[in-house]
Amino acid sequence: MAEPAPKIRTSFICTIPSAVVTQALAQAGADAVVIDQEHGAIGPEHLHAMIAATAGTKCRPLVRVGKRDEAMVKLALDMGAAGIVFPLVNTAQEAADCVAMTCYPPRGRRGFGPFIGHSRWGVSFEDYLSKVGGTVVCNILIETRSAIDNIEKIFAVEGISALILAPFDLAVELGCPGRFDSPDFLAAVEQFERATDAAKVAKVAKVAKSRVAMTEQQVQAAAARGYAAMMLGFDVMMLKNSAATAIGWIK
Template sequence: MSEPARNVRTTFICTIPSAIVTQALAQAGADVVVIDQEHGAIGPEHLHAMIASTAGTKCRPIVRVGKADEAMVKLALDMGAAGIAFPLVNTAQEAAECVAMTRYPPRGRRGFGPFIGHSRWGVSFEDYLAKVGGTIICNIIVETKSAIDNIEEICAVEGINALILAPHDLSVDLGCPGQFDTPEFLKAVERFERATTAAKVAKSAVATTEEQVQSAIARGYANVMMGWDVLMLKNAAANAISWIK
């Protein structure tokens, strides 16, 4: 398999509550791990350890919160997360609220208290705001028809780092679950790609095969989400078991 383009970031989604898993993916060379508190089995007791396990690598730990909840966002960032991925954002106003949760005043309303998180970045508590606070990532997940209908306005919101196209959720909301070749789905993807390109907003795609990765790169995606830890483990085990005839 060819090496990924240098300007394209690789991401893996962690649903297993294990610092060992995140550490292994980070050490393997992943640019980003998404610690999934929306669909994963990860509670606050595992959150810090999973974030901390990426220290010493180039890998950035992003937390996908269960919803755009200020308390969840504050906890994840104060544990040392590099940023937040927000699910089910449907309008520009909602996207602006998400940005505000990840920024300190006067740009936002994040409360200051990185008593734990500063250590993940190798800075002092006093230096966290100046050296890390302004680098926090705010990613918005596009997964509904409403989000597609409002995509141009969402793209115009200042402070969004990337828009993530969630094909499974989007196909369900469009009434064609898992059917990624229907006219409705393809039209939505085309509008998403056109809007993000015009606004020069980075976009992310799910791409779990080499063919899908190369297709995403050719269409201007800056980030490819290459798999879920639990599915990768399950598929690898099933493949190994299949060797026994």
């Protein structure tokens, strides 16, 4: 008897500095929200409220930091984030550095200070390390030519939870912005997927393969190609597109 297909994890990217928006997406049933401090309008003054707004749901609050910056990572995790999404990772060494920033010693070098974040998880300050500290995820965005060229070595880095194919930046760098049917873009995607499949066959990777998929057709195509997690959209674009559709009803 064939095993049932694994559940595909879903997430949305929050660029609007609003706990209300984050809470609505969490309550809708998303497995995760990515609070975006790289391209979103979200500063530290909104970070805690948006993370806290996911409490009481199954939704895990992740934070995309603006860069591989230890201070940004520490703040996000100490506010209660379930993990970090790192942009512009090009090499295995950079990926390993990302893992180190999300882990406590001796595995990594995260400083201990979840004075605020422990409450998000319903544990005491004293119990945070044992009950939450080891569950923090480290997700890596694959969005450059260098990352594609080094993808096999990046896959082999211990401690990465997911590698996320980021089509917008990758297409721009490859010289085909917005043209996701470009031969160069498709070749890069194929290289990414081939490395994933090879790591799975060799049983050396526990890394989830993820990508942005913002239409039903894209979701179905990605599922057929073995993607385990999908980012389904950006809050501000979903709002704008829904508003434009509604306005169109009366034109």
